[in-house]
Amino acid sequence: MTHLDDGRLRAMMDDELSDSDASSVRLHLEDCNPCVTRLAELEERSALVARALTQLDTAAPPTGAHSAVLERIKASRPSRASRPTRHDTRAEPPRSDGRGRFSRTPFARAAMLTLFLGASVATALPASPVRGWIASGWARAVDLFSSPENALTPVSPPEYGGPISNGDVGAQDGVLPGVRVDITGDEISVVLRGIDSGTTIVVRMVPGREAGASAGDPATFRTAEGRIEVLNAAGVVFVDLPQEATSASIEVNGGIYLRTAGERTDVTGTILLRTTDEIHLRVP
């Protein structure tokens, strides 16, 4: 009988297996005493670590931290605000009516993001402290996209007809394998296919002219000029988009999730989080 490895048992213990995987593990445990013993050992060890870590909690969070943070924000603002950018005059925040045309800067691409916040996000967070901004963001996005000149027209990137090679794979010991390509022609297309439901796609806007993608098993990679393909990924996929690309798109399971073109970036995927240089999307 082949025994279960520690990773699978640990994931079982942490309720991190899919329903079908958990069922097969339970079935195995019914007939395998060594694995039952092993699971008990893992549970005991984890409890030991939990108890040990609580020994480290010798200091309480300081009072007055909120005021201190606000002071730091206030103190840092002049220097951060005066940081030069290539397009200072275009880096202004969107107008209060939500119809600002978002400019594209190397430092703050998200400042010009045309966000398409999923209504499902807001409804899934009835008591969330961020519900307020999601609601307002959603209203702004609806307003923005209902305007004919701003409407997002989904267009699939053209099928690539050139040679495609297998990507660089082979990182060991849990480090994510992946691929990187230098952009040519200023355009980059990242295509993700066979991506599992629930997968998080972390899009990072990186300096320079190199695009990249990485993901754990069972993902495979292929690259071609101006194009990266990630196949059959699950869990988390990292996509690095070069800030110097004038046009970039991310296609997931046949739908466009993100596209930059000229002065704007459109996001249609379900957004978990966005910052000035990152967007986290979730595959429904």
Place this chain on the structure above:
Amino acid sequence: MNFEATFEELYPGLFRYCHRLTGDPDLSEDLAQEAFVRLYDRQVEGTDEGLRSWLFRTATHLVRDRYRIGENRRRLLEAHPVEPSGAEPPDETVQRKEEVAHVREALEHMTEREREMLMMRHAGFSYREIAEAVDVAASSVGTLLARAERNFASIYRPPGENG
């Protein structure tokens, strides 16, 4: 974003996470605050899960940047100095410091990534969130956690089993 509500909800856990990683309350306060300054500065918006993940990931990177191995050891010595002769500290205090030192010693024998993964898991993060924070495959998290805990347990001796 309701910055104040987010702060109230997440700051204590973030401070505790930094403190467990560094053992230095002053540094932990500084790092946790810096993470929130960046949250504000970078106009981060997202779901509860997304914000929490972002903050802890940012704090993890801040700890890495500011708390390298050599610095770590120096600070640990400062945080847990040998008791000077003279006024005897209460037995309870001595015992507590010894317990903390034992845990720290075990953590020191682990890799940086193992420490971060253990801290995050025991702070309630999912495998996917951990994978995102430390750049590993989500499918590897169970294996890496099991290994990290095995490494920890091979060094650590709980109170009462140290001598």
